[in-house]
Amino acid sequence: MCRTSPCGVAASPRRGPGLRKRRPSRDGPGLAGTGACPVPSPEDRGEGTAVDETALDKRAANHVPLTPVDFLRRAGAVYPGKIAVVHGDRRVTYGELWRRARALAAALTAMGIGRGDVVSILAPNTPAMLEAHYGVPLAGAVLNAINMRLDAPAVAFILQHAESRLLLVDRGFASLAAKALAGMTHKPAVVWIDDPAAIGEPPDALDYESFLAAADLSLPVAGVADEWDSLSLNYTSGTTGNPKGVVYHHRGAFLNAVGNALTFGLNPESVYLWTLPMFHCNGWTYPWAVTSVGGRHVCLRQFDAATVFRAIAEHKVTHLCAAPVVLTMLIHAPAEARIAFDHGPVQVATGGAAPPSAVIEGMERMGFRLTHLYGMTECYGPSAICAWQEEWGALPLEERAVLMARQGVNHVTVAAQTVLDTATGEPVPADGSTIGELALRSNTVMKGYLKNPKATEETLRDGWLHTGDLAVMHPDGYVEIKDRAKDIIITGGENVASLEVEEVLYRHPHVMEAAVVARPDEKWGETPCAFVTLKPGSEEAVTEADIIAFCRANMAHFKAPRTVVFGPLPKTSTGKIQKFVLREEAGKLT
Structure with missing residues (x-):
């Protein structure tokens, strides 16, 4: 008998409500009925087929499910002695990181957690949070990273709605977890994570290190059977107050991570500072992107301008992602908190409200190079980038800032981006003034909303992810958002x-x-x-x-x-x- 699970997507035949595969026409919407003359087939021309498909089937040798878990498997083999993670005085090599992720998967398997089961985690940007991004999906389970800024009722709602089997909780958030669990009828098991910088009493539960130490590494784990399997579950604010559970699949996370690595210029020498919460769209998939190239993760438990400057200088940080509020805090940090660095410009990707020219100028003056992104939880984070054009460098800052503040063009792994007329559903003219709704189509679009087929159908209708954001398309193909539908407020x-x-x-x-x-x-x-x-x-x-x-x-x-x-x-x-x-x-x- 096939085991059921909250996400309903453990094996290929089981897709769950509203999360089935969508198979649009190969020609794509808008091409049917155009009157275009079809290309004659080889048979019509009296010829043999161009490619003989005999015995050209998918098989184990030529078709492997895409999964970001393989990034760590490879890094652990290629760079076993290379420092993968820095957290205070702690250093973790890629070989050790892979072994710990493998131990987590084995420990989950031993307690009966497997394909499609949800494992929640309430923790800041620590090594344990990074390990969960590999160990949980390696066990076939679904990772649910919870926003630590939520109140107890919201955390309880997520745990109940996701039907979490296990909650990994950092000691510093044990009180929040206890309040959330207190009102629940069906509580998940709890494993608490210790951290040198955590403040708070640990819960009366098994600790994380003992949990890993007891794991039998010889125990087979589920792994990934289908790249459409659910990988993670992220909750985003809903218009009715209750958050919606966005379900990611392995294929989308793999591709978005690769797209981030290409777009942001990550390489084996990259040092990435974790100023962006890993609970937010799985850190925009950077837990996987940085590992894919064998770069270094510098964990940051809590944001503080002085700590950021110190980390950049000490570890020679090359890349970081942050909300605009973080950039403002860096710019206005007191003089004694700033530490100069001379290892080249630090690449910074920011999303949310467009950064004003003063922020762009201030960041450049301190040695940062800013890239504006657009994305949402439903598309794994970044889906558009304001791709830099060489000629912009010669423009005055004020003109350049206007161009750089646009949301830009589609990410390299996003198949299509357009602005649709909200009445006709057709693309608006690229005149920079006609407003429509920004829409996306990509392998990096969510499977759907957990247990909410109506919202899934509405958001993914007509072959597009409807973002709800109102935008214009400029003549150069760059989009610019003009307003946010449904009155969503983006704060920090x-x-x-x-x-x-x-x-x-x-x-x-x-x-x-x-x-x-x-x-x-x-x-x-x-x-x-x-x-x-x-x-x-x-x-x-x-x-x-x-x-x-x-x-x-x-x-x-x-x-x-x-x-x-x-x-x-x-x-x-x-x-x-x-x-x-x-x-x-x-x-x-x-």
């Missing part, structure tokens, strides 16, 4: 659904109406701004500080509004709140 690189914040606001006893929009912020890119109408007689009973405190007590702090404006809300004749008016008002606030 994290997505916040405005409806989720509004739901909390409406629970406040003095709030009658509420609407939340993005307010521009120099540090965070954007922050939630709440417009609130109080109930009659409540004007003297509540303040801005009271509203903010209430939100922070009922949701993750980064999602809570930082600004609250009281007064009547602008509405249409049908009673719909005019959020575009509120966005304009938020932009004027000082």
Whole structure:
């Protein structure tokens, strides 16, 4: 009997709800019915077939499932003595990293966790988090890296929705994990991870090092049977407040990692600093990309400008990825925190809000070279890059910044990127002014949303991943996003659904109406701004500080509004709140 699993994709015949393979026409949408004259077949021309397909079948020798796990398998064999991971005073070689990942897979297998089962992890950018990106899929299981910034109810929701079998939890987040598990009926097993820099009491559970030490490395592990097998499960904010579980497959992760290595110029001499959380789109697939070339991972448990500068200089860091807020913090770091480095420009990839010219200039002055990316959880992170053109170097900074701030062209492993008219579904003209919806088609697009076939069908309809972002296409083929649909707010690189914040606001006893929009912020890119109408007689009973405190007590702090404006809300004749008016008002606030 075939074992079922939460993701429902353990073996080829079992695809799960809404996650089946899609087989579009070989010609692709938009080519049928064009009246084009078909090319005559060899038989029509009275000839034999151009290629005799006899005995040219797929077989073990010529068709191997693509999986990023193979990157570490190869690196462990090719570079066994090379330093793969740096974490404080700790050094881990590629040979050791492979053995530890193999031990994790064996330990999971021994406790009955296998193909399609979900293993969650609540940890910062430490070696254990990196090991999980290999050991969990090597066991055939699905990795679920959880955002540490979430509150306990959100973590509990993810663990329940994913039906996690095991939770790996860093000691520093044991309290958060305990609160999340307290309200759950069906709890996952727990293994706690120790770390020299962690603060907090460990849970009453098996520790990670003992878990690995007891593993039988001779025990066979499931590995990868099909590249369409589920590899990881990442939760992203949903418009109703509950996050959606995005399911990745091995093929997509392999290809996106290779695309990142090519696009970002990674090589065996590369030293990558982990300023981007590995829980965010699996670190944009860089846990696999850096390993694919045998580069070095420098782990960073917590971001601090002084620590970043020190790490860059000490380890001669060549690459890092970061949200715009991180760049701003580096630029405005106090003089005593800055440490000069002279080993060449550090390549920095940033996504989210377009960096202003002052940020680009400030980063270049300090020895960084900036590349603007676009992506979303549904496409494994980066899907578009503002590819550098040589002639831009001769332009004044202000003109160059305008070009560099665009989202750009499709990633090397993204098959197609376009901007579609929201009414007709046809591509808009490349005039830089006609607005449509940014859409993607690629092997690096998610399988779908876990247990949500309706949302999967809506997002992947008509052969495209519909991003929900409104953009224009420029004459040179570069896209530029003009607005975000569904009122998603990006603060510090994290997505916040405005409806989720509004739901909390409406629970406040003095709030009658509420609407939340993005307010521009120099540090965070954007922050939630709440417009609130109080109930009659409540004007003297509540303040801005009271509203903010209430939100922070009922949701993750980064999602809570930082600004609250009281007064009547602008509405249409049908009673719909005019959020575009509120966005304009938020932009004027000082």
